[in-house]
Amino acid sequence: MIDFIHVSKVYKDNGAKALNDVTLHIDQGEFVFVVGASGAGKSTFLKTIMREEVPTEGEVIIDGQNLNKMKARKVPYYRRKLGIVFQDFRLIPTKTVYENVAFAMHVIGASQRDISRRVAYALTLVGLSGKAKNYPNQLSGGEQQRVALARALVNDAEIIIADEPTGNIDPEMSKDIVDLLEQININKKNTIIMVTHEVDLIKKYNKRVVTIKNGVVVSDTAHPEIAEAVLEQAVENMPSGYYYAPTEDAEIEDFLKSYGADEAPEGFKLDTSRIREDS
Ligand code: ADP
Numbered sequence: 001m002i003d004f005i006h007v008s009k010v011y012k013d014n015g016a017k018a019l020n021d022v023t024l025h026i027d028q029g030e031f032v033f034v035v036g037a038s039g040a041g042k043s044t045f046l047k048t049i050m051r052e053e054v055p056t057e058g059e060v061i062i063d064g065q066n067l068n069k070m071k072a073r074k075v076p077y078y079r080r081k082l083g084i085v086f087q088d089f090r091l092i093p094t095k096t097v098y099e100n101v102a103f104a105m106h107v108i109g110a111s112q113r114d115i116s117r118r119v120a121y122a123l124t125l126v127g128l129s130g131k132a133k134n135y136p137n138q139l140s141g142g143e144q145q146r147v148a149l150a151r152a153l154v155n156d157a158e159i160i161i162a163d164e165p166t167g168n169i170d171p172e173m174s175k176d177i178v179d180l181l182e183q184i185n186i187n188k189k190n191t192i193i194m195v196t197h198e199v200d201l202i203k204k205y206n207k208r209v210v211t212i213k214n215g216v217v218v219s220d221t222a223h224p225e226i227a228e229a230v231l232e233q234a235v236e237n238m239p240s241g242y243y244y245a246p247t248e249d250a251e252i253e254d255f256l257k258s259y260g261a262d263e264a265p266e267g268f269k270l271d272t273s274r275i276r277e278d279s
Contacts, residue, residue, distance in 0.1 A: 001026060001027055001028040001030075001062065001063055001158075001159075001191055002025070002026040002049065002060075002061075002062055002159070002191065002193075003024075003025050003026075003059075003060070003061040003062075004022045004023055004024050004025075004048075004058065004059075004060055005023055005058050005059045005060075005061070006021050006022075006023055006057065006058035006059075007019055007021070007022045007023070007048065007055045007057070007058035007059065007060060008020055008021055008022070008055060008056050008057040008058055008215075009041075009044050009048065009053060009055050009056050009215075010056045017214075017215050018041045018044035018215050019041050019044055019045060019048070019055070019215045020041075020214065020215035020216045021058070021216070022045070022058070022212075022215070022216070022217055023058075023217075024210065024217060024220060026191060026193065027191070028158075028189070028191055029185070029189040029190070029191060030191055030192070030208065031181070031182065031185045031191075031192045031194075031207050031208070032191075032192070032193050032194070032207065032208045032209075032210055033194050033195075033196060033202050033205075033207055033208070033209045033210070034046075034193060034194070034195045034196075034209075034210045034211075034212065035195070035196060035197060035199075035202065035209060035210070035211050035212070036197070036211055036212035036213055037197065037213070038197070040212045040213055040214065040215070041212045041214070041215040042163075042195045042212055043163065043195070044215075045195075045212065046161055046163055046193070046195060048060050048067070049062065049067075049082075049159070049161060049193070050079065050082060050084065050161065051067045051070060051075050051078060051079070054067070054068055055068065062078075062081070062159075063081070063158070065078065080108060080155060080157075081157060081158045081159055082157050082158075082159050082160075082161055083151075083152030083153055083155065083157030083159070083160045083161070083190075084152055084160075084161045084162075084163070085145070085148050085149055085152050085160065085161070085162040085163065085165045086148070086163050086164075086165070087163060087164035087165065087167035087168055088168060089136070089141075089144045089145055089147070089148045089168070090148065091136040091144055091147055091148060091151075092136075093135065093136050093137060094135075095135075096132065096133050096134060096135055097123070097128060097131050097132050097133070097134050097135075097136070097139070097147050098119060098123070098132040098133065100136070100147055100151060101119045101122055101123060101147065101150045101151045101154050102115050102119045102154075103151075104151045104152075104154050104155060105118060105119070105154055105155060108155065110155075118154050118155075119150075119154060122150040122151070122153050122154040123150050125150065125153060125184065126146040126147070126149050126150045126153075126180060127146065127180075128143065128146055128147060128150065131143065140169075140173070141168055141169040141170070141173065142169045142170070142173030142174075142176055142177065145165055145166075145168075145169055145173075145177050146177070146180065148165075149165075149177070149180060149181070149184075153184065153188075157190060158190055158191065159190060159191045159192075159193065160181070160184070160185075160190050160191070160192045160193070161193050162181065162192065162193070162194040162195065163195050164195055164196055164197070165177055165181075165194065165196075166178065166196065166198060166201060167196075171200075171201075174198070174201055175201070175204065178194070178201060178204075178205065181194065182205065206222075207222070208220070208221070208222050209221060209222075
């Protein structure tokens with residue numbers, strides 16, 4: 001389902017080699033952890049799957065589609081296959097839980113009927129039906145991340161990409177989030193790729209672990225005990241977590257586009273005063 005064939009990525013502006021000859025295959029329905037220190041190339045790996053970056057060399061093939069050759073106008077449609085969860089949740093603070101999830105469907109032109117049905121279902125999946133009318137700042141970090149997960153699931157994404165989804169939440173809730181991802185993976189058979197640097201968390205699950213160091217896949221194993229040694233080395237010198245919230249309309253627009261919208265909906269206006277207050 002996901003194939004990287006000798007993929008390298010060099011950023012032109014600073015010459016950083018973020019990925020170096022990466023070749024790997026991820027099957028449909030697999031759950032894969034991707035780990036490595038800061039600057040190892042994890043985000044670049046995800047960005048090439050999201051088609052936000054195109055490799056300098058090699059090919060990325062998703063579901064038989066060669067992303068290098070994909071025309072720009074096809075990219076928003078391709079992205080509808082993806083459900084993306086970020087470390088900083090990226091919920092819209094002026095919208096309720098329900099509206100945040102509904103928005104991901106609204107921007108791709110779903111009917112009102114489908115929206116009501118699917119949003120209710122997605123909120124049930126993440127155990128948040130009772131909080132549909134709450135605003136993000138009335139929820140804990142773990143709950144906010146569950147809303148983000150509902151939003152990633154609501155359009156029936158085939159691939160869930162989770163970029164440090166537990167980076168801003170406490171360890172107990174982190175386990176809840178990964179348990180939820182695991183349940184979703186088992187029940188709905190989506191492919192799940194979760195980037196993290198939390199070794200302790202990975203050790204609790206018996207999953208494939210791909211370790212990236214300086215752009216190279218240095219380990220790819222289904223045995224947590226083998227991964228552990230490599231991991232502990234790879235995550236040395238990790239900086240502590242950071243918090244980022246989108247503060248500009250442009251960033252929100254970019255974010256919405258990453259959800260498969262061709263453009264931000266007409267009349268879309270974000271009240272940034274409220275975001276600054278929350279962040
Ligand atoms: P990670 O997600 O593991 O922290 P990244 O993929 O963000 O790693 O970064 C890998 C390398 O590529 C780093 O050296 C980083 O500085 C560089 N890099 C990442 N994004 C860009 C960019 N947009 N422009 C230039 N260099 C970048």
